Amino acid sequence: MKVLKGFQLIDGTGSAPVEDALLVIDNDTISGVGKAGEVPVPEGAEVLDLTGKTVLPGLIDAHVHLFFDPVADPLSLALQESDNTATIRAVRNGAKTLRAGVTTVRDLGWRNFANLDLRNAVALGIVPGPRIVACGQILTMTGGHAWSCGLEVDGPEGLRKGARQQLRAGADLIKLMATGGVLTPGVEPGSPQLEEEEMRAAITEALKAGKRSAAHAQGTEGIKNAIRAGITSIEHGMILDEEAVEMMLERGVYLVPTLSAPYWINLKGLDAGIPQYIVAKNKNIMEKHKKSFQMALKAGVKIAMGTDAGTPFNEHGQSHMELKLMVEQGMTPLTAITAATQTAAALLGIGDEVGTLTPGKQADLLILDRDPLEDITALSQINRIFKAGKIVKP
Ligand SMILES: [Zn+2]
Secondary structure, eight states: OOOEEEEEEEOOSOOOOOEEEEEETTTTTEEEEEEEETTTOOOOOOOOTTTEEEEOOOOOOOOOOESOOOOHHHHHHHHOHHHHHHHHHHHHHHHHHTTTTTEEEEEEEOOGGHHHHHHHHTTSSSSOOOOOEEHHHHHHHHTTTGGGSSSOHHHHHHHHHHHHHHHHHTTTTEOOOOOOSSTTTTTTTBBOSSHHHHHHHHHHOOOOOTOOEEEOOOHHHHHHHHHHHSEEEEEOOOOOOOHHEEEEEEEETTEEEETHHHHHHHHHTOOOOOOOHHHHHHHHHHHHHHHHHHHHHTTTBOOOOOBBBBBBBOOTHHHHHHHHHHTTTTHHHHHHHTTTTTTHOOOOOOOOTTSSSSSBBBEEEEEEEEEEOOOOOGGSSEEEEETTTTOOOO
16 A cells, blocks of 8 residues: 655546645555545555645557657658567557656557557556557558558448458557548548548447547548547547537547647758658648647537657657647646546546546556646656556656
């Protein structure tokens, strides 16, 4: 048993912080939490005095690519590298992500189901890393966005079979490419790709297996196709209109904005060796992306934090940057933290295990020296990290 005391508690639910809080960890689980004096302190427990510190849940990054290296052109590298090399990179990227305070991630696509094997390896304790929820392979149309590391499938029959193959391999969700994207040459972010009927076929299979779905969806028409097909989350959502926002609200669809991806491409640009077609496409949609995020936020769409780590210069374990960008675009620090904890856990379907500091949840928590509600960048300097009650060595 461990008892943490004297700190400011941000529990991840969006509630106002509690001063002079106390939290009890029993092995891997939170067994008590609240204001000091209101929670019984078990006898013989190891006590950690955290006066002046802030404690919050471990962060959840709902959109990462652990198998991508954040070089200038990650998809080209993916084409050149062997599966084994990419897997070794991914093991390193997972460890790096955890050491940055991200205790859970959702990995949205790689070849040969390797992300499912990495998920299992972390769960078995073979390698250190965050808890991983993973989609297996991306389902994309022939020549569609990310075809070089996804499974090319066409027509409702093809999508049905592709989804069943992912589920057979143990995928936690199905990832679909509803539009073109920035990193693939020859496709446009605004263009629809998989059709509504194709996505519906895959989503139906996911639902039958009790699983969820996520759509890479940047342009408006593709976003609406994915929503009508029954998608759980819109990834990026770069060009939303009022109707799309309305549809998301009506159906409870989540938005994972990934503001970091265009931010780094824009910041580093051609000078850093990013291909011209990537820089040009990014320039076209960056401002629309910010506007779309603000529209969704204002309307009350459920927003979960995701970085798209692994895209150009978007390093693994930089969730604090995404939170900073979300705050810059109008979120309060408390709402941004909720997007990276409770809301992200709910999107991943693991809200009963992680995401909030409440009794019965896994003891995934971060200890900060500074108050992130005053300055969200406090999350870039973490004093200590617990995953399932165990201290993660920095
Ligand atoms: Zn992505």
